[in-house]
Amino acid sequence: MEGLVLTVKDVAATTGYSAQQIRDLEGLGVISPAARADNGYRRFDAGHVADLRAYRDLAFAVGPVDARGVMSAIRRLPLGEATELAGSLHTRLRRQRDRALAARRALEAIGAEARTDAEPEAADAMTITQLSQALGVRASTLRFWEREGLVEPEHARTRAGTARRYQVAAVRHARIVAALRAAGYRIPDVRQAIAAVRDLEDVGRSAEALGAHADAISRRWLALLRASARLAEIIAPGVPGSP
CATH class of the missing domain: 1.10.1660.10 (Multidrug-efflux Transporter Regulator; Chain: A; Domain 2)
Structure with missing residues (x-):
């Protein structure tokens, strides 16, 4: 899927979200704005698919309201604040489980x-x-x-x-x-x-x-771990995770 240009129908078929849900999540900042073709249609890519999959895991882990807020906020916050916000989700689940x-x-x-x-x-x-x-x-x-x-x-x-x-x-x-x-x-x-x-x-x-x-919290935490890799990529695209 790397490098492919995807229509909203393609993304819907791949992720299981409806076309309207995808548009709504784009409007809320959960996924980055799609490019527009000359005819005005949205053009998506593999990054949008990854965002939506991360959102699904994140919504399961912390709830859809918090998931939408976090994925929108980390796109505009400075590196330190965005990283702290994403890390706080792990802290919250760990405390709940403890x-x-x-x-x-x-x-x-x-x-x-x-x-x-x-x-x-x-x-x-x-x-x-x-x-x-x-x-x-x-x-x-x-x-x-x-x-x-x-x-x-x-x-x-x-x-x-x-x-x-x-x-x-x-x-x-x-x-x-x-x-x-x-x-x-x-x-x-x-x-x-x-x-x-x-x-x-x-x-x-x-x-x-x-x-x-x-145990249910542990399953939510596992979903959060899956989403975290994409959150890191959104916060600092292309930056290696280790020195």
Whole structure:
């Protein structure tokens, strides 16, 4: 295909995008502007095909909105900024995968702990301050989780009013919530997970779901790696990748 002049129909047949999608992506700066023949028709080349294939991988990796923004931006940004932008996509996926794996490890540890725990004792209970410090979250966050039905502390009357006491089960649920939220799960998803882990057998299934989530991120990362070679060529055409 090198050196060939391609029509929009040729590119559509090669990439699987429709002619209108190709025109739209050209207008958005995802691919470079096509040359025009004397009759006004667009003339594409192998570079446009490579751009569209990179865009497909990039859209799978980070989503179509971000993919369009990145591929448009790297064409006009200075070398350093364009390289940093492309590199940030790898950083984002790595962090997402690390959070998912950390959450899975937390669930597995909690499941093992749960199987060996005796009945909660008062001595094992934690105050809201102690639990917030242990989890590294604000006390207001724990109160929010309680309102959402994710954690169920006991309420004891004191001279100063009502105090929350988190027994072993409530502490365990708070740890699960913290792990899932750190992995990027939304409150409705966390609520479903907490409902599941109240049955200890479901802790393992939740851990498996997080493992599947991490694997899905790995597949997205692989797509990003495929797209990266073309991104580098767009940022610095013809520049070798090593000294």
